[in-house]
Amino acid sequence: MRIYLDxxxxxxxxxxxxxxxxxxxxxxxxxxxxxxxxxxxxxxAVETAREQVAALVGARPGxxxxxxxxxxxxxLALHGLVAAPAARGRGLVASAVEHPSVAAPLAALAEAxxxxxxxxxxxxxxxxxxxxxxxxxxxxxxxxCVWAQNETGVVTPMLAVAxxxxxxxxxxxxxxxxxxxRLPVRFDRVPAAFLVGSAHKWNGPKGVxxxxxxxxxxxxxxxxGGAQERGRRAGTTNAPAIVGMGVAAVLAARxxxxxxxxxxxxxxxxxxxxxxxxxxxRRNGAPEALLPTTLSVxxxxxxxxxxxxxxxxxxxxxxxxxxxxxxxxxxxxxxLAMGRTPAEARSAVRFSLGSGNDEGQVDRVLALLxxxxxxxRAAGAGAS
Amino acid sequence: xxxxxxxxxxxxxxxxVAAALLVEQGCEVIGVTMRLAGSGSRxxxxxxxxxxxxxxxxxxxxxxxxxxxxxFRREVMEPFADAYLAGRTPIPCVACNGRFKFARLLARAxxxxxxxxxxxxxxxxxxDPGGGAPRLLRGADPAKDQSYFLFDLGPAQLAxxxxxxxxxxxxxxxARAxxxxxxxxxxxxxxxxxxVPDGDYAAVVEALRPDAAPGAGDVVDEAGRVVGRHDGVHRxxxxxxxxxxxxxxxRVYVRALDAARNRVVVAPRARLGARGARLAGTSWVAGAPxxxxxxxxxxxxxxxxxxxxSIAPGADGAAAELRFDAPxxxxxxxxxxxxxxxxxxxGGGWIExxxx
Numbered sequence: 027m028r029i030y031l032d033x034x035x036x037x038x039x040x041x042x043x044x045x046x047x048x049x050x051x052x053x054x055x056x057x058x059x060x061x062x063x064x065x066x067x068x069x070x071a072v073e074t075a076r077e078q079v080a081a082l083v084g085a086r087p088g089x090x091x092x093x094x095x096x097x098x099x100x101x102l103a104l105h106g107l108v109a110a111p112a113a114r115g116r117g118l119v120a121s122a123v124e125h126p127s128v129a130a131p132l133a134a135l136a137e138a139x140x141x142x143x144x145x146x147x148x149x150x151x152x153x154x155x156x157x158x159x160x161x162x163x164x165x166x167x168x169x170x171c172v173w174a175q176n177e178t179g180v181v182t183p184m185l186a187v188a189x190x191x192x193x194x195x196x197x198x199x200x201x202x203x204x205x206x207x208r209l210p211v212r213f214d215r216v217p218a219a220f221l222v223g224s225a226h227k228w229n230g231p232k233g234v235x236x237x238x239x240x241x242x243x244x245x246x247x248x249x250x251g252g253a254q255e256r257g258r259r260a261g262t263t264n265a266p267a268i269v270g271m272g273v274a275a276v277l278a279a280r281x282x283x284x285x286x287x288x289x290x291x292x293x294x295x296x297x298x299x300x301x302x303x304x305x306x307x308r309r310n311g312a313p314e315a316l317l318p319t320t321l322s323v324x325x326x327x328x329x330x331x332x333x334x335x336x337x338x339x340x341x342x343x344x345x346x347x348x349x350x351x352x353x354x355x356x357x358x359x360x361x362l363a364m365g366r367t368p369a370e371a372r373s374a375v376r377f378s379l380g381s382g383n384d385e386g387q388v389d390r391v392l393a394l395l396x397x398x399x400x401x402x403r404a405a406g407a408g409a410s
Numbered sequence: 411x412x413x414x415x416x417x418x419x420x421x422x423x424x425x426x427v428a429a430a431l432l433v434e435q436g437c438e439v440i441g442v443t444m445r446l447a448g449s450g451s452r453x454x455x456x457x458x459x460x461x462x463x464x465x466x467x468x469x470x471x472x473x474x475x476x477x478x479x480x481x482f483r484r485e486v487m488e489p490f491a492d493a494y495l496a497g498r499t500p501i502p503c504v505a506c507n508g509r510f511k512f513a514r515l516l517a518r519a520x521x522x523x524x525x526x527x528x529x530x531x532x533x534x535x536x537x538d539p540g541g542g543a544p545r546l547l548r549g550a551d552p553a554k555d556q557s558y559f560l561f562d563l564g565p566a567q568l569a570x571x572x573x574x575x576x577x578x579x580x581x582x583x584x585a586r587a588x589x590x591x592x593x594x595x596x597x598x599x600x601x602x603x604x605x606v607p608d609g610d611y612a613a614v615v616e617a618l619r620p621d622a623a624p625g626a627g628d629v630v631d632e633a634g635r636v637v638g639r640h641d642g643v644h645r646x647x648x649x650x651x652x653x654x655x656x657x658x659x660x661r662v663y664v665r666a667l668d669a670a671r672n673r674v675v676v677a678p679r680a681r682l683g684a685r686g687a688r689l690a691g692t693s694w695v696a697g698a699p700x701x702x703x704x705x706x707x708x709x710x711x712x713x714x715x716x717x718x719x720s721i722a723p724g725a726d727g728a729a730a731e732l733r734f735d736a737p738x739x740x741x742x743x744x745x746x747x748x749x750x751x752x753x754x755x756x757g758g759g760w761i762e763x764x765x766x
Binding site: 329331332333335336338339401402404405406 | 440472474476477517518519520521522523
């Protein structure tokens with residue numbers, strides 16, 4: 027039996043979601059934009075899903091724009107806002123620990139001449155709020171701040187950040203892909219302009235996500251074409267995936283607190299065991315401000331990529347940095363931003379827990395891990 | 411329990427079949443593709459990685475991509491550029507195979523609980539049941555033999571090495587790949603240095619060392635008379651004729667490169683022969699140099715048929731001196747001189763200078 031400890035990369039599909047999608051794939055083939063009965067049926071299902079997703083994040087259904095995932099949602103917000111006349115000539119502000127789907131388009135905008143201020147984090151990954159205040163004083167066009175960091179699991183005090191942005195009149199984009207389904211994420215309580223989510227992080231399908239857009243915001247479309255999503259996102263509506271996301275949202279809204287408590291207990295059990303059994307380890311991120319799912323550990327003198335392979339051979343799935351970076355041994359930008367050396371950043375393994383895990387699995391990992399770490403250290407494979 | 415073996419899979423047919431043969435033999439095989447250069451380079455382009463991944467999938471083995479791009483640049487590519495700039499003609503694949511790839515793969519294998527590393531090289535290993543040092547032989551297919559590239563593997567590395575296709579010829583390898591339905595069965599050969607995709611090594615040298623590339627200089631004859639101009643010593647290699655802008659007359663060839671004075675020294679073909687060579691970094695497959703001088707056939711470059719010579723190992727073990735029975739053309743500093751006794755590789759060294 028495999029032990030899957032990589033829930034920040036993605037989560038398994040819930041059976042209820044799979045069934046709803048299978049039905050939708052067969053029965054809802056109509057184009058939701060069509061005027062006939064087939065189209066209307068598909069459209070009704072999509073609008074139900076919109077209500078379900080809106081309920082999960084405390085948004086109004088009209089604020090939800092469906093996209094192909096979090097990456098597209100972030101691009102829609104960034105480019106849609108930056109292209110608007112009100113943003114002309116104004117700079118951008120972002121945390122130093124954004125997910126690549128936000129960091130890379132920001133970097134491209136910076137390269138094209140748009141001033142970009144990066145807000146540092148401390149050694150535990152906490153955002154420097156004084157630096158944020160200073161940057162917001164420059165009246166930037168947008169502030170981007172990840173709600174929960176994907177590699178370290180450090181959670182941003184989002185209400186504090188959003189209040190600061192609102193006081194300064196700066197639209198806030200928050201990528202809540204990792205936070206949703208694990209933390210209380212409420213668009214009606216946190217005054218962000220944009221909130222990004224992705225279904226596959228909470229047992230929904232891949233390839234579908236959303237952008238919550240505050241009412242009244244001007245947004246230039248990123249994908250142009252048809253008038254889908256009220257003219258904000260062209261392209262034939264992916265009804266089956268959206269239906270699946272809706273069902274996953276209902277389940278997440280109902281279960282997230284129990285899931286989070288359970289994951290946190292297992293995560294703590296895993297860390298306590300590692301700290302007791304494996305020498306020369308260091309936990310990354312402020313322990314009191316972490317996602318319940320996430321444990322990032324640096325193993326001194328270990329190439330995390332090799333340890334992940336060794337774990338895989340024993341049936342355990344974990345990750346070195348983010349899944350997107352696999353293959354290239356680029357040290358985690360989030361850990362570098364926290365002041366870790368490249369070698370320390372390369373030695374970090376991320377364990378992320380979820381609903382399928384139990385104490386027996388954690389104990390099995392703890393039984394194997396000390397020997398695996400010792401073997402990797404003895405082989406000297408850390409010196410890549 | 412079956413033996414666990416790590417296979418270096420380049421995405422080519424040879425290493426694909428190497429992995430397949432080990433699976434057939436009942437080994438627990440782990441496939442690894444080494445990512446050695448940034449994307450865009452031929453040796454480890456994404457296509458090759460995906461080919462290797464598809465083969466691994468077909469064989470039902472674990473597969474990983476190992477990123478060694480930083481170390482490869484530091485330990486293989488930059489020394490390659492520096493050698494050219496010093497007037498040598500480096501053969502980076504030798505140092506890459508021995509010190510770079512095998513050392514790292516063996517460490518990675520041990521970290522994964524494997525004790526052996528297999529590659530798709532055409533070479534054979536003969537093990538001593540008595541526990542002595544293994545012997546290294548040419549591949550069974552004389553046209554494909556790659557033993558030249560492996561001379562500096564030490565006894566410990568050879569003991570852990572497996573060359574599953576070394577006993578086959580290329581046609582058999584392709585036939586096996588087809589029979590197994592491997593997606594790489596008919597993939598064309600890669601012949602050139604992996605990070606010099608189109609043969610333009612001078613451009614690679616200039617890109618790696620943009621501030622150090624030498625400019626134009628003089629082409630001189632052996633007496634030091636200027637007979638023409640060249641556009642950078644790194645663009646020439648000993649024995650080369652092409653690209654020499656010299657006044658018409660007798661055909662001349664590059665005899666030597668004088669990087670310190672930015673000169674290319676030319677001579678007629680009759681003057682190209684070397685009676686011997688001085689070597690550095692000599693290593694012996696058996697682990698230690700022989701007690702005294704010995705006779706062997708020497709290949710002074712990969713495609714060289716070999717020339718009979720006497721080898722006198724130096725006192726410190728790393729130096730050695732070769733004396734060819736008859737002069738050998740284009741003995742080129744930077745290339746490897748590899749010692750053979752019939753099919754067996756005895757050792758080799760790096761050519762420091764030719765002895766006229």
